[in-house]
Amino acid sequence: MGKVIVITSGKGGVGKTTTTANIGTGLASLGHKVVLVDTDIGLRNLDVVMGLENRIVYDIVDVIHGNCRLKQALIKDKRFDDSLFLLPAAQTKDKTAVNVEQMKTLCNELKEEFDYVLIDCPAGIEQGFKNAIAGAEQAIVVTNPEVSAVRDADRIIGMLEAAEIRRPQLIVNRIRPHMVKSGDMMNIDDMLDILAIDLLGVVLEDDMIVVSTNRGEPAVLDNNSKAGQAYRNIARRIAGESVPLMNLEVEEGIFNRLRKLMGFGK
Amino acid sequence: MTEDAIGIKGTKDGLLINLKGQISFPRLKRELAQRLTTSDAFLVGAHVTICLGQNYLTEDQLDVLAEILADNGLIIRKISRGSVDDPRVFFFDFGSNGFQDGQEGMWVRESTEEQKTVADLDNNLLSENTILLQRTLRSGQSLKFPGNVVILGDVNPGGEVIAGGNIIVMGCLRGVAHAGALGDENAIVTAFRLQPTQLRIANHITRAPDGKIPDPQYPEIAKIKSEMIVIEIYHSHVDRPVKNAVSKN
Numbered sequence: 418m419g420k421v422i423v424i425t426s427g428k429g430g431v432g433k434t435t436t437t438a439n440i441g442t443g444l445a446s447l448g449h450k451v452v453l454v455d456t457d458i459g460l461r462n463l464d465v466v467m468g469l470e471n472r473i474v475y476d477i478v479d480v481i482h483g484n485c486r487l488k489q490a491l492i493k494d495k496r497f498d499d500s501l502f503l504l505p506a507a508q509t510k511d512k513t514a515v516n517v518e519q520m521k522t523l524c525n526e527l528k529e530e531f532d533y534v535l536i537d538c539p540a541g542i543e544q545g546f547k548n549a550i551a552g553a554e555q556a557i558v559v560t561n562p563e564v565s566a567v568r569d570a571d572r573i574i575g576m577l578e579a580a581e582i583r584r585p586q587l588i589v590n591r592i593r594p595h596m597v598k599s600g601d602m603m604n605i606d607d608m609l610d611i612l613a614i615d616l617l618g619v620v621l622e623d624d625m626i627v628v629s630t631n632r633g634e635p636a637v638l639d640n641n642s643k644a645g646q647a648y649r650n651i652a653r654r655i656a657g658e659s660v661p662l663m664n665l666e667v668e669e670g671i672f673n674r675l676r677k678l679m680g681f682g683k
Numbered sequence: 684m685t686e687d688a689i690g691i692k693g694t695k696d697g698l699l700i701n702l703k704g705q706i707s708f709p710r711l712k713r714e715l716a717q718r719l720t721t722s723d724a725f726l727v728g729a730h731v732t733i734c735l736g737q738n739y740l741t742e743d744q745l746d747v748l749a750e751i752l753a754d755n756g757l758i759i760r761k762i763s764r765g766s767v768d769d770p771r772v773f774f775f776d777f778g779s780n781g782f783q784d785g786q787e788g789m790w791v792r793e794s795t796e797e798q799k800t801v802a803d804l805d806n807n808l809l810s811e812n813t814i815l816l817q818r819t820l821r822s823g824q825s826l827k828f829p830g831n832v833v834i835l836g837d838v839n840p841g842g843e844v845i846a847g848g849n850i851i852v853m854g855c856l857r858g859v860a861h862a863g864a865l866g867d868e869n870a871i872v873t874a875f876r877l878q879p880t881q882l883r884i885a886n887h888i889t890r891a892p893d894g895k896i897p898d899p900q901y902p903e904i905a906k907i908k909s910e911m912i913v914i915e916i917y918h919s920h921v922d923r924p925v926k927n928a929v930s931k932n
Binding site: 575613 | 819821822823824837839840841855857
């Protein structure tokens with residue numbers, strides 16, 4: 418019996434899809450059997466980030482309406498032998514195409530076969546959100562160190578608690594340590610003060626994410642990516658390992674050190 | 684369709700319920716109850732003045748009306764004839780849940796509008812309903828109650844507390860708080876850390892000054908003084924003079 422985890426945020430653009438793709442890939446590399454479910458019907462992205470969009474024949478709406486069998490819609494990621502699958506969303510429908518009951522049935526079916534069912538939730542708090550959390554037992558809330566993202570995350574956590582999904586965990590994404598240091602960006606403690614949930618991980622802002630999205634190769638597969646490293650650690654923590662948080666200290670380049678010496682830097 | 688027998692209007696002094704023409708009491712009860720349930724958001728800032736016009740109500744009938752209003756979170760503050768000839772004004776405070784057993788309402792015959800003559804220090808005990816919330820109020824969550832509210836936790840930005848009475852937050856108040864929402868200007872808001880996005884008492888609204896202000900380091904209390912909301916350090920012995928305004932720890 419697998420675990421159904423929904424990855425949500427409230428705010429759009431904070432990194433839910435990237436997080437889902439990378440954690441899923443990370444868990445698969447650790448040997449677990451993982452399925453990624455894209456519930457952003459109408460605005461699907463998970464397939465693009467995973468590099469699997471050319472292989473979509475059937476989608477989640479087809480499965481739920483009985484147009485095909487679940488096995489026909491699941492796309493196997495060839496990078497991992499039978500360990501990583503994707504159930505894509507429909508692009509030509511919208512979020513009213515499925516309802517809560519149907520999602521619950523689907524998730525129950527999926528967790529029979531997989532160790533981890535990761536559900537990529539769309540932004541917002543309406544039907545898309547309700548569908549995504551319908552079958553979930555646990556939740557991961559992704560946010561950015563930025564006031565509006567935290568405000569929305571707080572709202573989402575309230576709604577998760579109301580839906581009886583206890584103890585969601587937090588991932589702080591796209592943090593820039595030099596800005597935190599200079600006081601221009603919220604720091605983790607201030608965020609935890611308001612959100613008051615357990616911290617699962619912190620992911621640095623990383624240009625490599627843009628590259629990896631365009632290529633369809635999740636950053637966890639790249640050893641040079643800082644974000645990839647963070648996601649690998651998060652995957653290990655989800656799998657039960659205890660991994661210390663990465664050191665986010667700014668590495669001073671020689672240029673910055675020179676500037677400080679001459680009195681220009683902070 | 685007969686014309687509406689009662690007119691309900693919002694004024695700066697609160698809600699004005701105007702009885703037009705002669706109206707039978709059963710019809711008045713019915714229409715009042717109906718009008719109140721179909722309008723919402725009356726909870727905020729409502730003193731009620733009933734203008735009787737040509738009608739006469741007995742005390743019992745007034746009790747019944749007061750209950751209908753109380754069911755919607757409203758308190759009658761004044762009953763008037765609507766004309767200068769009969770300036771008799773009744774002032775009562777029914778509290779939010781009608782009369783307690785064995786207690787009579789405080790009747791005061793006023794000769795002028797603003798004076799309060801009855802020893803009403805214990806007036807507040809008439810409506811001693813206080814609820815205790817033992818968790819944090821998150822963004823998007825709203826707590827409304829006609830009495831006092833105590834919260835053992837924070838109120839996050841985007842969360843709101845609306846109370847007819849006082850608001851006490853044993854934590855950080857970072858959202859919106861509205862105390863005295865039924866018109867009570869004596870209501871207070873206090874918190875361990877008073878950092879609301881907006882603060883309201885009765886029908887006064889205020890917010891933090893622009894620019895970066897230092898976070899409060901001690902519990903504070905907000906109340907109305909001289910027609911404005913003022914924020915002071917909270918200390919329990921209100922009547923004794925304060926030795927040091929700012930603590931040094």
